[in-house]
Amino acid sequence: MGVSANREVCVGAGQCVLAAPEVFDQDDDGLVVVTAPDHPDDAAVRDAVHLCPAGAISHA
Amino acid sequence: MKFPMARTCPYQPPPEYAVLREAGPITKAQLFDGRMVWVVTGHAEARQLFSDARLSVDRSNPDYPRLAHSPVDPAAMKAVQTFVDMDEPEHATHRRMVVGSFTVRRTRALRPAIDADVEKLVTRLLVLGPPVDLFAELAVPLSAKVFARLFGVPAREAGRFHDLMRLAAERMTSGKALYQIQESFDRRITELAEGRAELADDLLSTLVAGPLKDGELTQKQLLNMCMTLLVSGHENTFNLIGLSTLTLLEHSEHRLVLRKDPTAAVEELLRYLSIADTVPRLAIAEIEIAGERIQPGDGVILPVAAANRDAGAFPDPDRLDLGRPARHHLAFGHGVHQCLGQHLVREVLEATVIGLFGRLPRLRLAVPMTEIPVRGAIGVQGISALPVSW
Ligand code: SF4
Numbered sequence: 183m184g185v186s187a188n189r190e191v192c193v194g195a196g197q198c199v200l201a202a203p204e205v206f207d208q209d210d211d212g213l214v215v216v217t218a219p220d221h222p223d224d225a226a227v228r229d230a231v232h233l234c235p236a237g238a239i240s241h242a
Numbered sequence: 243m244k245f246p247m248a249r250t251c252p253y254q255p256p257p258e259y260a261v262l263r264e265a266g267p268i269t270k271a272q273l274f275d276g277r278m279v280w281v282v283t284g285h286a287e288a289r290q291l292f293s294d295a296r297l298s299v300d301r302s303n304p305d306y307p308r309l310a311h312s313p314v315d316p317a318a319m320k321a322v323q324t325f326v327d328m329d330e331p332e333h334a335t336h337r338r339m340v341v342g343s344f345t346v347r348r349t350r351a352l353r354p355a356i357d358a359d360v361e362k363l364v365t366r367l368l369v370l371g372p373p374v375d376l377f378a379e380l381a382v383p384l385s386a387k388v389f390a391r392l393f394g395v396p397a398r399e400a401g402r403f404h405d406l407m408r409l410a411a412e413r414m415t416s417g418k419a420l421y422q423i424q425e426s427f428d429r430r431i432t433e434l435a436e437g438r439a440e441l442a443d444d445l446l447s448t449l450v451a452g453p454l455k456d457g458e459l460t461q462k463q464l465l466n467m468c469m470t471l472l473v474s475g476h477e478n479t480f481n482l483i484g485l486s487t488l489t490l491l492e493h494s495e496h497r498l499v500l501r502k503d504p505t506a507a508v509e510e511l512l513r514y515l516s517i518a519d520t521v522p523r524l525a526i527a528e529i530e531i532a533g534e535r536i537q538p539g540d541g542v543i544l545p546v547a548a549a550n551r552d553a554g555a556f557p558d559p560d561r562l563d564l565g566r567p568a569r570h571h572l573a574f575g576h577g578v579h580q581c582l583g584q585h586l587v588r589e590v591l592e593a594t595v596i597g598l599f600g601r602l603p604r605l606r607l608a609v610p611m612t613e614i615p616v617r618g619a620i621g622v623q624g625i626s627a628l629p630v631s632w
Contacts, residue, residue, distance in 0.1 A: 194344070194582075195580045196346040200569075201569070207347070208341075208347065209342075213338075
């Protein structure tokens, strides 16, 4: 399954982009886009999961 | 114990926070009007509560806890409501209208312009010669420049806008300067909407071309949204620049770390200073947390400066350590209301400390620390003058 993000609950805070820029980006509307869903569950992704204020990111 | 209390040292939380913390991660304190509210000092608890939808941010609710005496007119407050005091689902709808202008990429693209602003202002300091007031000559005008660009203030109006932003900074509560800014924004919105001014990629243009045109926002709502962003953005930016500079002047042994990893340094400054300290919320359903039961109708205060000095989240929390991992601080809050302008303020702060200390490595306070005027208990924390020499 890998990294996924729920754009319904994303508030565009961009924490994920700061934490794991190789995995996340924000589109022109500011909402999260997963650019590397198969990225391994490393520290950066875990940081993003933890830091996302909306609980929008998961890794399974 | 009456809450909130003023800081004695501008960059340390009020000493009474230690007493509150002793009583547990969640305890009770009394507001100015005698009302008892929950005060949360634990980092984990504050983080959890910040993202709990059972806590409302709707200030127009008569039960919403007030930190100081202010007339409450629910209807009038509802009329000027913006996403910062809306609960879901309205909040998300409105916030989404502006998030595209505050993404990491968009704010990073502004950095060269911000660096140039800092450079110009520092050059001007050199021309003025020491001693100068860094608050008046750097913190406030830099914030004004940043927001002029964000809102697309036309060049011919820039001088007036800067004067008004300076007046607003002197007395954030006096509405006159802000009212004049609001009038000029209103005129500009009308010009843009009627095609008499050219749309660009600034915030006013974006909101006019999108939500206003599509009928999702009235002009009044659009204006309120812009003024909310301007007022809180300006207040937080100049206060953060002023207080960060003072803190770095008082901890000069850290300058090397600052140069090595400015990004980490900025996060630690945000944590350490926690200038938007006392965040009120209103419980609208029962919440069980840390062995306590918060009842609907209870006021809950989240003093971010306390949570950000929780030893459980930040070892040796009262020590400024510019190299420590501090990204999990709550200086911008947490949950769906987390600060919209956070990346912009990060860029501005980083540009300032690099540009300022890079060019003026011998910068120092021109007066004893005790003479630096500290802002009061209410509102954004900071100082209102910063005389320096070099
Ligand atoms: S951190 Fe969360 S809320 Fe912010 S952009 Fe990423 S997914 Fe969205």
